[in-house]
Amino acid sequence: MRRSLPAAIVVFSLLLAACSGSSSPSPSAPAASSGGAASAAPSASGGAASASAPASAAAIQASGDLNVMGFDCTKGDDIATNRIKEFKAKYPDVNLKCTEGGLNDQQFLTAVQGGSPPDLIYMDRAKIGTFAARGAIQPMDDCVSKAGIDMNNFRPAAAQQVTFDGKVYGIPEFFNVVVVVINNKVAKDAGVSVDDIDTGKWDQLKTANEKMLKKSGNKITRLGFDPKLPEFLPLWAKINGADIISADGKTSNLDDPKVAEALTFARDLIQAHGKASDFFAARDALSADFFGAGNPIAKDVLGGFPIEQFFLNVLAGTSPDVDITVKAPMTKDGQPVTMATGLTWSVPAGAKNVDAACAMAATMTATDTWTKVAQIRADQRKADKKPFTGTFTGNKAADDKIFNQIVDLSAMPQFAEAVKTTISVSDQAFAMPATGGATDFEKAWRDAVNRVLNEGADPAQALKDADATAQEALDNGGS
Numbered sequence: 001m002r003r004s005l006p007a008a009i010v011v012f013s014l015l016l017a018a019c020s021g022s023s024s025p026s027p028s029a030p031a032a033s034s035g036g037a038a039s040a041a042p043s044a045s046g047g048a049a050s051a052s053a054p055a056s057a058a059a060i061q062a063s064g065d066l067n068v069m070g071f072d073c074t075k076g077d078d079i080a081t082n083r084i085k086e087f088k089a090k091y092p093d094v095n096l097k098c099t100e101g102g103l104n105d106q107q108f109l110t111a112v113q114g115g116s117p118p119d120l121i122y123m124d125r126a127k128i129g130t131f132a133a134r135g136a137i138q139p140m141d142d143c144v145s146k147a148g149i150d151m152n153n154f155r156p157a158a159a160q161q162v163t164f165d166g167k168v169y170g171i172p173e174f175f176n177v178v179v180v181v182i183n184n185k186v187a188k189d190a191g192v193s194v195d196d197i198d199t200g201k202w203d204q205l206k207t208a209n210e211k212m213l214k215k216s217g218n219k220i221t222r223l224g225f226d227p228k229l230p231e232f233l234p235l236w237a238k239i240n241g242a243d244i245i246s247a248d249g250k251t252s253n254l255d256d257p258k259v260a261e262a263l264t265f266a267r268d269l270i271q272a273h274g275k276a277s278d279f280f281a282a283r284d285a286l287s288a289d290f291f292g293a294g295n296p297i298a299k300d301v302l303g304g305f306p307i308e309q310f311f312l313n314v315l316a317g318t319s320p321d322v323d324i325t326v327k328a329p330m331t332k333d334g335q336p337v338t339m340a341t342g343l344t345w346s347v348p349a350g351a352k353n354v355d356a357a358c359a360m361a362a363t364m365t366a367t368d369t370w371t372k373v374a375q376i377r378a379d380q381r382k383a384d385k386k387p388f389t390g391t392f393t394g395n396k397a398a399d400d401k402i403f404n405q406i407v408d409l410s411a412m413p414q415f416a417e418a419v420k421t422t423i424s425v426s427d428q429a430f431a432m433p434a435t436g437g438a439t440d441f442e443k444a445w446r447d448a449v450n451r452v453l454n455e456g457a458d459p460a461q462a463l464k465d466a467d468a469t470a471q472e473a474l475d476n477g478g479s
Contacts, residue, residue: 060356062356065094067099067353068120069111083370103123112136120346121347124341125161125342132169138347143354143357147358153396154396155429158172162434171365174342178339182325183324186302187303190208197304199329208303212304220278220286226269244445252441255463298315316415320415322414323414365393367398370395390419392426436474
């Protein structure tokens with residue numbers, strides 16, 4: 001069976017390397033971290049934290065060796081390494097030892113079982129439920145209290161993802177949300193109104209897709225609207241008014257007819273180009289330089305697609321003159337919605353230096369840490385005559401300062417508007433609730449989508465079959 005790898009998994013792996021300090025891909029990729037009913041309520045402040053939220057974490061008495069797994073303390077980007085400098089300056093008596101590269105799940109679990117776990121791990125938030133259910137990580141409520149961490153200072157979808165059975169198992173960071181990027185040049189060339197490229201207007205989007213795609217004989221030379229399957233099935237389901245899993249993470253909703261309707265529609269957008277295999281082959285070929293100047297928007301070989309907001313950094317840095325419109329995904333009843341993913345710091349069961357681990361997690365995610373390193377990056381980008389489109393931290397107060405006081409895109413109005421759209425829709429984000437069977441649940445729905453795309457399976461039947469497998473995974477709780 002062909003795995004629909006290209007954009008989401010490759011994109012997310014590079015995101016981790018470029019933005020989070022982890023150099024290997026998350027096994028779940030963007031959609032794996034999302035797809036459930038944990039919804040964030042709109043923020044009246046537009047994402048700003050309350051005035052009472054502390055700018056920095058309270059100092060903790062910490063010293064001794066601190067073993068960290070899954071974070072590039074020395075090999076990460078400037079956002080990662082400058083935060084490490086902040087931690088070391090604040091806690092000079094801590095001897096930081098890092099196992100760099102993305103978290104190796106098996107290596108980590110083996111270490112826990114063998115009684116020699118690291119003190120702190122850095123991982124995809126989607127793993128919280130699975131690791132917590134297996135007893136591999138411990139609650140961090142005491143850390144939250146000791147360090148004075150206000151969990152309300154994080155975006156709700158992020159905080160919900162690190163909460164399992166009413167306890168906090170991680171301190172979240174980064175908030176990746178999906179936006180719709182439209183190539184205005186392609187749309188105009190195809191005689192398509194940008195207004196019709198709307199994820200909630202299925203008839204108009206179907207027509208726009210058919211107009212924007214191009215073929216030379218049987219060869220696809222331009223993609224119309226790429227729905228990004230399988231990874232964004234949860235988003236398409238949400239657009240159609242359904243959650244693929246209950247808010248408490250205990251019930252699979254894959255057999256909801258609205259999920260099948262969403263999959264059918266997204267599949268049809270792909271099949272309008274021909275066979276799914278031809279579509280994916282064309283996507284790979286046309287996106288060979290996805291992170292460079294030859295990206296599909298710059299090359300005018302894609303009309304539009306939903307994509308994580310960090311793609312705006314790619315465009316601003318490599319293709320600043322592209323003509324784009326960036327929109328929030330919309331539900332069929334006309335409401336903005338998006339899907340959120342991100343990372344977390346968690347303390348393993350049996351950790352020997354919990355205080356130092358707590359100190360590091362708190363420092364790395366504190367408002368003043370984020371704003372300081374963002375200013376350093378902004379200053380460097382200005383010196384290099386490159387744009388700084390901001391860092392979406394997951395910390396509302398930090399985001400407010402970064403985007404209101406540091407980011408200046410006045411010379412790039414299209415990108416300024418794109419960032420504004422991203423910040424606005426972030427308050428409408430949903431994410432997968434923490435659940436013990438997360439890994440197998442995700443595999444069930446991804447396998448169902450791949451059967452539909454690659455084997456011609458009926459969407460409703462494939463999802464019904466997957467629902468039984470998914471529910472068993474949730475009932476077993478990752479055991």
